[in-house]
Amino acid sequence: MLTTKIFFRKTKGGNVFKTVREHYLRNDIHCGSKACEKCMCKTRNIILDDEDSSVKSSKITEPYYLLIDTNIILDQIDILEEDVICNVIIVQTVLEEVKHRSSMVYKRLKNIITNPQRKFYVFVNEHHKETYIERNPGESTNDRNDRAIRVATKWYNAHLHLDDNKIKTVLLTDDARNRELAEKEEIPAISMEDYILSLENSAFLADKLCKKNYSAVCEGPEFFPCHLTPSELHDGIKTGKLQQGTFQASKENFLEGFVNVDGVEKSIFIQGRSSLNRAVDGDTVAVELLPEDQWSSPSDIVLQDEEETDVDNVLEVKKVIDKFDPSNKMQKTQTGKVVGIIRRNWRQYCGILQTSNIETNVRHIFVPAERKIPKIRIETRQYTVLCKQRIIVAIDSWPRNSRYPLGHFVRALGEIGNKTTENEVILLEHDIPHSRFSDAVLSSLPKMPWNVTDVDLAQREDLRHLDICSVDPPGCTDIDDALHCRDLPNDFHLLHHVITDLLSSNLCSLLEKVERLTFSCIWEMDKDANIINTKFCKSIICSRAAMTYDEAQLKIDDATQQDPLVKSLRNLNNLAKKLKKKRLDNGALVLASPEIRFQVDCETHDPIEVEAKKLRETNSMVEEFMLLANISVAKKIVEEFPEYAVLRRHPEPPPANFEPLIKAAKNQGFTMNVNSGKELAASLDECHKENNPYFNIMLRILATRCMMQAVYFISGMLQPNDYYHYGLACPIYTHFTSPIRRYADVMVHRLLAVCIGADATYPDLLDKKKNHALCQNMNYRHRMAQYAARASVALNTHLFFREKIQDEEGYILFVRKNALQILVLKYGLEGTLYLNKDKNSDVTFTYNAENHSQTCGNTVFRTFDPVTVQISLNRSNVQHEKLIFKLVKPFIPGFSVPAANAQSCRITVEEGTKETAKRKMETEKQQSNNAKGGGNKKRQKKRKH
Amino acid sequence: MIEAENIEDQNGLRPDGRRALELRQIRVKMGVFGQADGSAYIEQGNTKILVTVYGPHQPRGSTGRSTSNITKGIVNCQYSMAVFSLSSGERKRKPRGDRKSQERSLQLKHAMEAIIHLEIYPRSQIDIYVEALQVDGSEYCASVNAATLALIDAGIPIKNYAIGCTVTLINNPSLEDEDNTLGKGVLDANYVEECTPGVTLSVVSLPNNDSTSKDGLIVVAQGAGQRLHLSQFESLKARVLCGCQDIRTILDYAVREYLTEQSLPSLFHVALN
């Protein structure tokens, strides 16, 4: 059967086109029930149970299936993810609505559907002869879809009305109107809340109910002005009366924020509860500018929402806003108010429950870890358990009469302060997926034991006869590259192998004396390391040795060793030196950042990198060939796919970025030339101070701060000039050498394989738009991973400083108006030493903006000056523990604190023996963790480009 | 251009509700145009093609004079698309003479030369005019089918049906499809499917007479879109030949009906499968 869909489409130019599409209706679509005897064509996709296996409900007495409406999926996805809910029918109409409304929820729903245990059946009602409906004249798309869902439910009830096995299909919807219409047509329908509460042991599910629809009852005073309707917003934006932008809440003051309007440099300031009007950080909002006489400026007071009790009191709100004294506004900035929300950017938030006096109360206040997010009101019946835990909460709605948004409990992470819990928080808050791989993914892994097959031999170049070896840091478990070099009559023949094709740390690692599948990059070079020829191939290798940098270095240096492996290493090393020289001559930068250079050993917390400055030649040998492989591959894939190649670029920083560096150097009597990477590299090389061995390093740290972020991109999106990699000083670059730990490398591998005809493409591989989106995602993930790494270092540092007060030597990295930024080299730790904080103290510091110095009496603080600081941990706020830096040396009477020894003694005395034993245990635990995490060390130390 | 839509989520069904190997509804009408020596109108879904055949007649114009080959007849093809033909609703700037139309004309000529007994028409010319009235994917293949029918209507002896069919590799073989069949290529793509990133192979074959063997001689094959790896070719070929065979059965049925009725041209509804 055939019907035709006709619809009208408007283009950007405003032209209206009529589009005609065919729409086939079928009679061979299965209902998905095992009990069914009517549907003819059997497929393996019949998953709905025939016996009564759905969870017992007091409201539905017969065996039943649930057919769910779009609103249930969009709002109640947290409950749907519970295993209790099964035997569910999702009609195509609903699936498509979900897809258009929220890609995030859609993804989660797809995950449920693909899990066969959950028994979620997708019924393609739109192509079924008996369930397809045309839109009636005058009927809105929404109404039509609601009707289609009801028609499908009705059809199921009639269809599964068998003699011996009657199965009821119940429409689950929170749309009261749809439910009403369904009841009129004698279709069984129920709301989510009614359904959940009718189940046995429903308490934990009830906590997860979305609070969206229950706010309709308006009680109490309204705190916020109305939001404008979508059409009013649309018109307002069109006429320019309103502006659309992204709302950014202030971290310091919960009653302030900014709206960044696209393409406009100056953001709009928002102040006060009613102007903020329920905007949450990240939301896309519509703002209206206030008349200029009502403009304001960010207050310099820090204001946290510390209200302990939950009093919805208008007076209280007024009081807080009145605190902004209008007289002390120096610079007024354009100020506006939020009049409507265009798109919410709500996600799930980590946090804790606010302490409540009435434990039996169901309503509680949730305090998110992220300061920019308002507190959330939730209902839970498990307060006594949850109050000691880190939990996750989702926002459902924010009605006008509620001071806080309404949300629901999603799940608990674990005990507050526990290392595992806090790690989980870091992962979640940085949006890092860390659930286990799905069975579908795991099932595609190769079966063990694994062997090279004849097919592999036929398709790959056999390089097992070559004396290949790998060189890595000690204890490395994921060896992802190996090298080899041999003399040709005239030239060298060089190989760089990168593991490919197989997952899991064993198969992906180029272990010693084991055959592995690899992707090889083969260069022919002359004695001066000029490339004569480059070739890529899939290959099979057998590494002769997996060496550490030290072992390889010893072999190279030991003149008595003359076996082929050593000769190969020596040649490689010589060529690498030449390559490196060329690179540095070109202006490649050698920068430092505390994260990299001052790695802290987790066990002893001793810095392991500070003295590791004498890097062995072999380190840079591996690095050079890695860079060369990446560059060669980048050239190849761009040549073959000018539009779709995945590349990595590092934009040149705008000159203004270098200002702090130039000033800092100038104060020390050095000139920084930043016109080009090359000149910068040369300037950095010249900066040395006799009395400060770390001066050069710190300068390089500052230089790193001036840099832009390197990013992945698709070649077709930019002009070739913009491919430039500033840090490496090369015109083109990509990531090829670490497919085990970076997705970009996997994409590059696939592209390269297509280039050389080794693999088939798949449509998405050469889809510019999709690749662009992938690159955006990789950049986002990369950024979040960096933030998470920093947060993780902070967490570990905090754990270390618990119940400890310690004096450490440090250097001033920046001098600020009211503080000194201190770098503690031993831990690679940065912290702020606040000055003039105590208003009652008669010790005052004078800031000199000209030469960036702070003066107090005879003591002057300048950038790079050494200081001794006392570090301790402030744990007063459970969610925001922070390190406190206090000055010890130089000694300023009335400001500096005495050295820590005396104090720490006192603490040891106070602590009982029990406490010490516990700590000892913890240390041991850390050690064992550390042993397990040995493989990760390489990851952290890997060269970053 | 229509934005490439996501093709998935329909439990193994394509966006318009077909399964991978199902063709669109084919409607055929022969002898629609009295003035021509032969004519045929075909609808494959929303792709609608009218073909007229004139000849054989004495060579006219430059084609006739310049050719040295006088032992065989000459086939002259002209492919044009009506300006209103695009299913996206946009207007085409000019009906013929652009590169795409010229290419199509040439390929159509190859296909037709393969089936006409040209040796019995020395010093003659056969003109085939193709007018694509509405375009919704696979239009080149549909015009081959229509041209074959028009030749039959004109009474020009042919060796075999020349049948065109497309096969499109639309997406990753997804794990969720019922029998993983969409991932291996779909037949007779419509415009939306042709626009998704992937490869479309347009194949013209001369299917064997007995419909049991899914084999046939490929006379024209043309790819569009991304590059195709050799390893994928065989399975695509098998699928497309299968499609050609099906179309042949439908057309053959239509021709026999038409020839037996003879009286007045009628519209045939040949249902799917």
Ligand SMILES: [Zn+2]
């Ligand atoms: Zn059935």
